Amino acid sequence: MSLEFITKYLPLYEKAAWLTVRIGFAGVVLSIVIGLLCAAIQYYRIPVLSGLTAVYIELSRNTPLLVQLFFLYYGLPKIGVRTDAQVCGMAGLAFLGGSYMAEAFRSGLEAVEKIQMESAQSLGMNRYQTMRYVILPQAFSISVPAFVANVIFLLKETSVFSAISLMDLMFTAKDLIGLYYKMTESLFLLVVFYLIILLPVSILGAALERRVRYAGFGA
Amino acid sequence: MAGPLLQDVPGQDIACGQALLTMEHVTKRFEESLILDDISLTIQKGEVIVLVGSSGCGKSTMLRCINALEPIQGGIIRLGEEQIDPKSRGLTSIRQKIGMVFQSYELFPHMTVLDNILLAPMKVQKRKKADITEEAVILLERVGLKEKAGCFPRQLSGGQKQRVAIVRALCMHPELMLFDEVTAALDPEMVREVLDVILALAAQGRTMLIVTHEMQFARAVADRVLFLDKGKIIENAPPEEFFENPKTERAKQFLNTFSFETVKGKDKQGK
Numbered sequence: 001m002s003l004e005f006i007t008k009y010l011p012l013y014e015k016a017a018w019l020t021v022r023i024g025f026a027g028v029v030l031s032i033v034i035g036l037l038c039a040a041i042q043y044y045r046i047p048v049l050s051g052l053t054a055v056y057i058e059l060s061r062n063t064p065l066l067v068q069l070f071f072l073y074y075g076l077p078k079i080g081v082r083t084d085a086q087v088c089g090m091a092g093l094a095f096l097g098g099s100y101m102a103e104a105f106r107s108g109l110e111a112v113e114k115i116q117m118e119s120a121q122s123l124g125m126n127r128y129q130t131m132r133y134v135i136l137p138q139a140f141s142i143s144v145p146a147f148v149a150n151v152i153f154l155l156k157e158t159s160v161f162s163a164i165s166l167m168d169l170m171f172t173a174k175d176l177i178g179l180y181y182k183m184t185e186s187l188f189l190l191v192v193f194y195l196i197i198l199l200p201v202s203i204l205g206a207a208l209e210r211r212v213r214y215a216g217f218g219a
Numbered sequence: 220m221a222g223p224l225l226q227d228v229p230g231q232d233i234a235c236g237q238a239l240l241t242m243e244h245v246t247k248r249f250e251e252s253l254i255l256d257d258i259s260l261t262i263q264k265g266e267v268i269v270l271v272g273s274s275g276c277g278k279s280t281m282l283r284c285i286n287a288l289e290p291i292q293g294g295i296i297r298l299g300e301e302q303i304d305p306k307s308r309g310l311t312s313i314r315q316k317i318g319m320v321f322q323s324y325e326l327f328p329h330m331t332v333l334d335n336i337l338l339a340p341m342k343v344q345k346r347k348k349a350d351i352t353e354e355a356v357i358l359l360e361r362v363g364l365k366e367k368a369g370c371f372p373r374q375l376s377g378g379q380k381q382r383v384a385i386v387r388a389l390c391m392h393p394e395l396m397l398f399d400e401v402t403a404a405l406d407p408e409m410v411r412e413v414l415d416v417i418l419a420l421a422a423q424g425r426t427m428l429i430v431t432h433e434m435q436f437a438r439a440v441a442d443r444v445l446f447l448d449k450g451k452i453i454e455n456a457p458p459e460e461f462f463e464n465p466k467t468e469r470a471k472q473f474l475n476t477f478s479f480e481t482v483k484g485k486d487k488q489g490k
């Protein structure tokens with residue numbers, strides 16, 4: 001391994017890592033928003049919308065992110081919508097992540113037994129108070145493990161961004177390998193940077209899981 | 220345990236002889252099956268009513284209708300002058316006046332015992348935290364659970380959870396308490412501790428409607444026993460009368476399921 005090569009191209013990786021983090025973070029946040037919306041629509045069985053949501057979820061879960069990105073990147077301009085690669089990356093990640101988050105939140109909500117709601121109502125709580133103080137905290141703690149797994153899954157999925165020529169980590173590594181044939185060094189840096197991004201998320205996620213572990217269970 | 224509980228608890232003026240809960244021609248159906256068939260009933264202030272009947276006859280459903288957790292298909296239910304209706308706007312204010320205790324406790328698992336008790340008085344009744352805490356601690360002490368205030372429900376035994384659930388309901392200062400087989404899920408040695416609490420509440424003059432399969436307890440606590448069968452209340456009598464001389468064949472059969480004949484060899488006839 002050439003240390004010289006590594007130090008030389010470290011800044012390039014650093015830049016790519018920031019791009020990955022930025023788009024990944026934005027994609028995850030958007031996923032959470034979409035997921036909450038969809039979960040609420042399905043939980044309250046809102047007519048029409050819940051049907052549309054179900055279609056979206058199936059579509060999103062059963063197609064690869066790469067295909068979704070191609071649709072956004074090459075398809076949208078065909079119908080006159082101009083998009084840049086970064087926006088496509090975020091939108092694609094959000095499209096994929098939204099359904100995974102929706103499923104995580106919905107299963108959390110549905111895992112809280114109906115009689116807990118009745119118990120709250122029998123104390124005179126209205127619908128909002130019941131949701132806010134009784135159902136959501138329990139649903140949230142039940143969703144946390146799936147939620148954490150989704151965040152990590154989505155951040156890893158960012159590695160396909162290079163396909164729409166976003167200069168992310170994967171793109172940088174492939175580029176350097178192509179240019180200089182420095183396979184070992186390029187891949188080494190790639191792994192190290194993914195770990196730098198994902199390990200803290202993993203550790204934070206595990207801590208969150210530990211914090212909420214008992215909250216929803218063992219009534 | 221019964222002793223200290225006898226002291227006054229806020230929210231209770233003992234004035235008997237005044238209708239608190241009225242049901243008039245109440246009908247409840249699940250799809251085609253008729254669960255409550257034209258039931259009329261009055262519970263006076265200060266009365267303790269025990270509702271018995273075989274499993275699946277609709278006892279829980281009746282309590283749930285009273286708390287508007289189930290809609291009814293006919294008739295009217297009133298608490299005092301107010302109609303209880305799942306669709307009415309004043310529903311939450313009526314529910315505050317009706318305390319309900321479930322067989323499965325239904326404490327909120329993500330909150331400590333104290334927070335379970337404080338939640339509704341604080342958020343629903345907007346009372347001061349310090350005041351409710353003071354009251355909660357007094358009540359917890361009376362049911363022998365003062366030191367559990369900071370525990371989570373999962374750290375308590377079934378009997379302890381049920382006593383907390385009772386305290387939680389009491390802290391709302393309800394006018395009527397509903398108990399739905401609150402000892403049915405408990406190990407036998409914990410049944411007593413919960414029943415003692417209810418007995419103490421009865422002695423205090425609280426108005427209660429109790430569903431139970433503990434017949435000795437029913438006899439001790441009830442002013443009147445109701446027997447629900449095929450959607451109708453077919454017995455409505457003081458406990459002595461109900462247990463000694465049930466009028467209907469169905470009630471006799473029901474009561475027989477609780478008694479045992481001696482079968483030991485030496486007592487058997489003809490040996």
Ligand SMILES: Nc1ncnc2c1ncn2[C@@H]1O[C@H](COP(=O)(O)OP(=O)(O)O)[C@@H](O)[C@H]1O
Nearest residue numbers: 249250254272273274275276277278279280281
């Ligand atoms: N939500 C429901 N939908 C349909 N049937 C129900 C529902 N809840 C209860 N039942 C039926 O109503 C009857 C009375 O139930 P319940 O009131 O729980 O009886 P009990 O408390 O006396 O054992 C039972 O036959 C039960 O199967």
Ligand SMILES: [Mg+2]
Nearest residue numbers: 278279280400
């Ligand atoms: Mg029942």
